[in-house]
Amino acid sequence: MASISTKIGNFSLENPVILASGILDETSGSILRALKSGAGAAVTKSIGMQERKGYPTPVISEIKTGLLNAVGLANPGIDNFVDEYKNFPEKKRTIVSIFGGSVEDFVTLARKVEGAGFDKVELNLSCPHVSGVGSEVGEDLEMVEEIISSIKTKTNLQVWAKLTPNVTDIVALAKASEKADAYVLINTLRAIGVEIYSRKFSLSNVVGGYSGPGIKPVALRAVYDVYKETGKDIVGVGGITTWEDAIEFFLLGARAVQVGTALLYEDYPIYNKISRGIEGYLDSEGFSKLGDIVGVMSGNAALQSH
Amino acid sequence: MASISTKIGNFSLENPVILASGILDETSGSILRALKSGAGAAVTKSIGMQERKGYPTPVISEIKTGLLNAVGLANPGIDNFVDEYKNFPEKKRTIVSIFGGSVEDFVTLARKVEGAGFDKVELNLSCPHVSGVGSEVGEDLEMVEEIISSIKTKTNLQVWAKLTPNVTDIVALAKASEKADAYVLINTLRAIGVEIYSRKFSLSNVVGGYSGPGIKPVALRAVYDVYKETGKDIVGVGGITTWEDAIEFFLLGARAVQVGTALLYEDYPIYNKISRGIEGYLDSEGFSKLGDIVGVMSGNAALQSH
């Protein structure tokens, strides 16, 4: 049986299928359930400095090609988060997603995350529907650079930078995030949903993030562009619902994938389904390990060794 | 029966459903067929200065949520185009799409189009997969401004500016295109397709444009953003496959829509299907004309009068 273990920065995972931030990861109980159901790791819902209720419902809208959401970064705030996770048994397999409006916010959050016994953060530089944070920060190249280098200097955390696809040049964003240990590509696309009979927007916030099958071609392009230019470790995310989708991301350079919206279609069994599918593909195509296919379509072999 | 006639700039259309550029419009015979099948107007495939073969096949790839294409702006060149359309009977309902690499190119093309007896051009400032033209020009705000003002000064053409969604700020693009008579929103999303068994790209050009149902939420967002900021005439395009989709665009501010990829699913009857659907909606919702619903969700009533 081919090995599907992988490594992102210094983090070794037994399997490369990770729960994406914001889907079924607001509570510690659900994070554990995802890990028990076969996720190789899990990212928490994005945590900020203060408790935030998020937007009023409707915060999600199912469409033919995926999902629109504007949950609005609802989260209990970092202190309540730390409190809830005091005796949490899976800190090493959990990546804490954080968001903030300034370098100081991010550093404070990162320090608290480290203090709580976690060793990895994912920086949400990309939420498309909350002003003053997320992609509004993530589009400011200098600030991104400073956030990441500050966290890297002031903590020992592994840092994953989650980038927004809603830009002209995602490679420039990636380069500004160069000090991160890995890139997470991509967050949702900025989008709108309309209800034609009520003539109201589908989401209370009007603008939301688009996820699910419909965004996969855009996510693949982001992974391809960034891998070719940087050769860095990449976690692919966006529209993965089958193991075949995951393989596409690996071939372009991703070393792991995150799965979010697909939980809506297949629920918790999806982790094992995708993992078993990847194994099956490697076996039948004659590869002994996942690393053998990472980036093979991006012609960047020199950068593939790990 | 409610009226579905509309007006874009000074162009009055009996019905607001237009054939999008690049789909079944390379030959004059097909343009006629679209118009006879019920399209309110038709945009030609984008025409450049020289004959261009486009990319080798594969140039299209069907995916679950739409279509990837990198046809590569294949076109006979403006002179052959003018030749073919000498005795064309539907010049007033045909908008000639043009692309170029410089202001001079665009002006030359526009003049030849006008000389050939057409009165409307659509500027392809947005093709995502050919270098030196399309979105590479379309992302250069100063050049866009100059192209449009030059054409407006040197010809009497109505100018439609077709913008790319692959940018951080489409409103800035729209503002640079302010002198155009209308915006066409959106062209395809930059995207990639992967074949996992051959480990090759789905398109010979690697990167292609993504169209069809999967891009509709992004197109709606672009229409919303641009209409709110400019109140200008907008032709909505991107993922429209049903009359309900078209209504969504109207409610956000589009005065007409273009339909491309949906021809793949429904073929020529789609024009009448969408037109009849719009009529039915207006009737049953108690509106007497299309204009009554244009932009009603974008809260920009002052700008709606025409």
Next chain:
Amino acid sequence: MQHSRVIDIVKENKDVFTLRFDSNLDASPGQFLMIWSPGGKEIPMSLSSTSNPTTITFRTFGETTKTISLLKTGDRFYYRGPYGNSYPKPTGKVAYIAGGTGLASLNAMLLKYQGDVYVGARTKEDLFLLRDGYKITTDDGSAGNKGTVIDLFLPHANEYDYVFVCGPEQMVKNLIDRVDKKTRAKIYISLERLMKCGIGICDSCSINGIRVCKDGTIFSMDEVLKMSEFGLYKRNEAGKIELFVNGKR
């Protein structure tokens, strides 16, 4: 988002309404909808009848329920769903235990499967959807027995094969703390938590990693007993843990 036309709205008591709408929903008793007041919020609401015409029965708490209660015959009624699992099919002797608007959800079962109905409310005016033979308790004794519906029910627990429960979390907690865990009755409980998505992806309704909206809303008593958070605390809209008044962490 789907929509149907309102057939009519019946006022059941001072603040409880039953809205009948014309739909061809394929729903089972126990399932719920996310109902929407356009331009306003979307909220979860159990079906109080799952056959056509379908109904919901609700108390007007805030904005949304008030707006919905003002709909008129022929108006559009927006919703998505049905979501959640449904009550299992009972055999033998059946009891229903309802607290507050919990009777709405149980009513859909009652239309299909007869049984003894135990209803608890604060006062006489809070009662609704009553039928002959219902065993009633009120906190103030203004109707039926004075006391809690659990007090009324518990002595009879062992008489039943199936027991279906829907009501406030503290009422349910009271029941499962006190009932004989070895009772022959199969007890099924419909839980209620803050719900944002209703389709199992936002995690706002989860109790110990179990989603009320998708894994439930109906659980066997054994499942509920395993939820260490149940009856002790819930989460607010920020996902923050909030203790119940008499809960401890």
Next chain:
Amino acid sequence: MQHSRVIDIVKENKDVFTLRFDSNLDASPGQFLMIWSPGGKEIPMSLSSTSNPTTITFRTFGETTKTISLLKTGDRFYYRGPYGNSYPKPTGKVAYIAGGTGLASLNAMLLKYQGDVYVGARTKEDLFLLRDGYKITTDDGSAGNKGTVIDLFLPHANEYDYVFVCGPEQMVKNLIDRVDKKTRAKIYISLERLMKCGIGICDSCSINGIRVCKDGTIFSMDEVLKMSEFGLYKRNEAGKIELFVNGKR
């Protein structure tokens, strides 16, 4: 993109090959695939047998057909389709008129419906897929009659109820120019044009607004007679009009 495994490749003559592949395609005679040489081009190719094992029969013109001809048993064979319409079901007396590789497409019909087969080729070495009784012409007389297949066929046109034609555009043009338009034979012609998409959206195969790939590839003679461009000019990859050697605009 789908793929199947190659069962085997048979060399029919110096440059024509038949590739058998294992598929459960639901295809009808006359339909075609877009076949793909990974990393190379995608080209249209008729099915020369539509029952399992499915086959294609092709002449090696360029890069792609050469690459495909080098596939080995067990290799993957990539394609999408089937696309296009199919030949109508014939009754009565049937004739087939094949020019060049046009016999490939007609072969799928011949496996289902017998008939007289008229085959034209440049020389003896260009012939393939022959069976007893085929009426053969070659340009140089190296096999069968010397002359064109149309010359051979025309005197017999009125003997047939159905005639199916597939071959070079000039051959077809020759036929429809000369055949008695009042013949009782129902004549169906499979056309061939440059194809990029194969699914009716790129317009590269269109003749007078009729798409060979989607509206065809098979048309009745009446439909072809209405195509003013037919036999006069075709379009290159740029969509530019190019006159046939002896065509005029």
